[in-house]
Amino acid sequence: MTSSSHTVQADQIGLRIDKLLADVNEDASRSQVQEWIKEGLVYVDGSQVKSNHKCLEGEKISWEVPEPGELEITAEDIPLSIVYEDSSLLVVNKPKGMVVHPSAGHHTGTMVNALLYHCNDLSGINGVIRPGIVHRIDKDTTGLLVVAKNDQAHLSLAEQLKDKTMSRKYQAIVHGDIQHEYGTIDAPLGRDPKDRQKQAVVRDGRSAVTHFQVIDRFGSFTHVECVLETGRTHQIRVHMKYIGHPLAGDPKYGPRKTLDIEGQALHAGLLGFSHPQTGEWMEFEAPLPDELQTILAKLRK
Known part of the structure; x- marks a missing residue:
């Protein structure tokens, strides 16, 4: 069994417990959470509840999930x-x-x-x-x-x-011509109420912040660097779509007409952290894969 807990926050008052737990557990669907509740694995302040329980601020939700x-x-x-x-x-x-x-x-x-x-x-x-x-x-x-x-x-x-002391920088190719050199997207993310397989900017979502900087412009596309302040599911993909510049090739959040690429044009190019044992700052870089380098070369022409 894997045990977890969550204290209901002010912005989560009134949410059904199955929805709240599905949002907190990004790997679990609402139907999975409902199964946990039916099996008696979910407690609110020590007592079992039903899926339609409306959450109150300060309630402590605890749950146990059996390993598959x-x-x-x-x-x-x-x-x-x-x-x-x-x-x-x-x-x-x-x-x-x-x-x-x-x-x-x-x-x-x-x-x-x-x-x-x-x-x-x-x-x-x-x-x-x-x-x-x-x-x-x-x-x-x-x-x-x-x-x-x-x-x-x-x-x-x-x-x-x-x-937020770990450094993570990504490179992406996005649709459209971003006019600003720099920008910050501060918009909460959660499951898309219209499609549970997607994430979206939602009012009661979890805090999410992405910083971006333009590297190069190609008219219909822009090459950007994105720095994650938080690490939510699909964060860069959803945030860039939110400001009108979805990632090229993104089958879930982007347009059908896009660059000739399978899957989103996104690369985690830099990673930095303090070594857990020595405390030494370590930083690593990985060059863009050949596919993205080829696409950028074509766009420059």
Whole structure:
């Protein structure tokens, strides 16, 4: 069992508990939360409730989720681009098309399957499905991820993410001509009420802040650098769409007519953090993948 808790905030008053927990658990659907409630795994101030319970400020919600024992994660001999490795952590340059950890429909071929083959020592904080995984990037997003080899390293890295002291810079190609050189998008994100498979800017969402800077302009497209202050699901993709500049190639949030590219043009190019054991600041860079470099070369012409 994995135990979690959440205290109801002022902006969550009146929300149904199944909706609130689905928003808090970005990996869980509302129907999954309703199953947890039916099975007696969800408590409000120590008492079981129904799915239609309306939340009050200050209520403590606690829940337990059983690990999916039927899903056995196997080590697979899949090549990994390891940028750095020591006894505490690894930094991996994830290729396009690779899912970070097993999930519904992706039981094999993930980065976790590859990591289990590469090394036996991964932190267990996120359970058997996500060993060592501190943060994620989407399947078709390329670039850098840090993986924890032990629980102490995991806790330290997770704290840096929470405190916004970890540095994460992305490069993206977006639709349209962004007129401003710099900008900050401060808009809360949560599940799209019209499509539960998407994220959207919503009034009762979680705080999300993205800073961007223009690198180059090509008339119908703009090459930008994005710096994450928070790390919400699909944050850059949703925020750039919100200001009218969706990512090129994005099948979920972008237009159908786009660049000749499979999946969003997004690359996690820089990652910086304090080493969990030594405290030393470490910074890593991964060059743009060939596909994006080729597209940029064509746009320049």
